Amino acid sequence: MKLEILAHQLGESLKKSRQKIVTAESCTGGGVAQAITTVPGSSSWFEQGFIVYSNRAKQELLEVNSETLSRFGAVSQETVVEMAKGALKFSHADVSVATSGIAGPTGGSLEKPVGIIWFAWTLKTGEIWAEKKHFFGTRTHVQMQAVETALQRLLTISAT
Numbered sequence: 001m002k003l004e005i006l007a008h009q010l011g012e013s014l015k016k017s018r019q020k021i022v023t024a025e026s027c028t029g030g031g032v033a034q035a036i037t038t039v040p041g042s043s044s045w046f047e048q049g050f051i052v053y054s055n056r057a058k059q060e061l062l063e064v065n066s067e068t069l070s071r072f073g074a075v076s077q078e079t080v081v082e083m084a085k086g087a088l089k090f091s092h093a094d095v096s097v098a099t100s101g102i103a104g105p106t107g108g109s110l111e112k113p114v115g116i117i118w119f120a121w122t123l124k125t126g127e128i129w130a131e132k133k134h135f136f137g138t139r140t141h142v143q144m145q146a147v148e149t150a151l152q153r154l155l156t157i158s159a160t
Contacts, residue, residue, distance in 0.1 A: 062086025
């Protein structure tokens, strides 16, 4: 229910500012785009979504640099910023959000434990925000918390 409310509020804000959004998602698997498209009329402010789960997809669809991936990994500030920039480059949107993380229950390490999610938000005008969060719970709980965080920050950004 909370996701629906956030997505509806985001839509109102984007319509008011005549902006469109694009998503670039890895660990959320399209969850941000799905939450957005539950809103009737979202086609007027949702441009498109990229689900780029593999490193190859990140490189081919969003032009994430292979050096960035090998040096910092897929779950890093550097990678999500490149994903968010690439999503804007390959769409007609004004705002982007990117997610990459480890939803679990496996795949974590001491350096990057399960539940670590990196986010990046960018505007066509050049502003970039990036943030790391650590969520807890099942894979689904981690993903839903990540979707909620992405939408909350998009709402803040679109209101400025």
